[in-house]
Amino acid sequence: MQELNIKKFIDEKINLIRETVMDEIAINALSGGIDSSTVTILGHRALGDKLKTVFIENGLMREGEALQVAGFFRKLGVNIDIVDAHEEFFSALKGITDPEEKREAITQTFYKDVFGRIVRESGAKFLLQGTILTDIDETVAGIKRQHNVFQQLGIDPQEVFGYSILEPLIELRKDGVRKVGKTLGLPTELYDRIPFPGPALSARVIGEVTPGRIETVRKATTIVEQMLKDTNAFQYMAILHSDRVTGMRDGKREFGQQIEIRCWDSVDARTAQPTKLPFETLRKLALKIIDEVPGIVSVTYNIAPKPPSTIEAV
């Protein structure tokens, strides 16, 4: 899109949202990703305080993430409600080790238990979503998809009339969304953050997700992101393994935990190569993680390409 077209696109969408919502209330969930951030700022330009935006703190975020994202929006004059729901998520994840079941538990808890409840209690009849063209499975028609969203939220559109979903970004692909977001004033720090998976840090834990294990991988993630941020790598991460390995602490043998570091060179995530980091960087990373993250006695670096590896471990 040309710059002129972006401004036109924004004006049209703002008008459309205003004319649709009228004097009602709208609501949306902000994850801090580009799509939900762009729809948040677009919605607030259209509706002001009539759009209620919630950031659901699921306990699986990176260090300070909720406050950081809310801070970006406060500077833009947009107030974000941070909803602490970490107990509901950890309770849903308890005892689950299968990665697909973890993902499903997080999705269910998000839609049905937490965001669904907030939507139902808010009185909002309009739900803003950052859906983009890439999200849409071509085999699923629009109506069925929207019906599914309501079902996920525990709202039966056959019984409860009047709910609508607004998806102002649905014609755009990722590059278009980035341009719209930038034009609307989203800060570059939001764009520069490396890709982060939907299930957040639970995707960085092999085996059961507990508050303690999330805290361990969160600390390691902070170290890895700080030390590798100048590498220009496509993606980098810390993964907490479930396997125990032998270690020595204070002269005593102990079964400790292992962190695996992955750092990827990639253009489009379809194929990827481990970044050729200097050995000194690897050594420093390992020492810092061992020193600062309780329980970690071993650190490895991924040296296998994608394929047959994938970028994330679970």
Added chain:
Amino acid sequence: MQELNIKKFIDEKINLIRETVMDEIAINALSGGIDSSTVTILGHRALGDKLKTVFIENGLMREGEALQVAGFFRKLGVNIDIVDAHEEFFSALKGITDPEEKREAITQTFYKDVFGRIVRESGAKFLLQGTILTDIDETVAGIKRQHNVFQQLGIDPQEVFGYSILEPLIELRKDGVRKVGKTLGLPTELYDRIPFPGPALSARVIGEVTPGRIETVRKATTIVEQMLKDTNAFQYMAILHSDRVTGMRDGKREFGQQIEIRCWDSVDARTAQPTKLPFETLRKLALKIIDEVPGIVSVTYNIAPKPPSTIEAV
């Protein structure tokens, strides 16, 4: 020890073994390590065919290890009986994931079930052992220790009289044993082999030890030992993890297995640093393992020092 003393030591021990065993039969177990190899060659110089030497194939050895060790001795005119006991060991290891319990199962199977049976059936009353000074726990008196060996073999020295243990290397430390072995003609290939743990490849498998998992780590071990043998590193190894990680094969998502490579610089094994291998070497290692070892989709390299890591993982 001076060279003169070594020859004298060897002559004295050969005479002592001959005078003790007389016309009886002696037996010993050869593992392929320096101590058991040295006592084997010393015993055969003294007793010839009256010493029966067994190499117990527990199914946990490296590729071709039993034949390689037997081959070294055949060249020295010594015949080794290779006893295939892999089914007994795998059956004892079935279902065990705890590292200490694995070690105990292997020790029990070796002494009580396999070697004990061979000793009892052999008619030998003299047992040659490669015990060296370092092996002896100072708090354990010699008699008690020897009594323990018989107990381990399922022989009650109170009931069955006449069994004796001969330990001709017991005054020596490792460097002395090496000199004796070299003087007796043990080939340098035997000395140059990197350290290998007692529980063999079962110490390189996190989680349950099965024939399939041993075969996986054996293949990876062969690749790692071939590709790193010119590094002059202190020790290098492949470890099969129990944690599953996501991989892609032929366009399909699969949960695959991970191999961790460790390569150590060390003088005395008390502290150790990961060897600074060229990134190209790491890349080639990963690709070869992924290509040649079925089920492996991910390879990592250890970057943590000892301590707090240990050299082996289990």
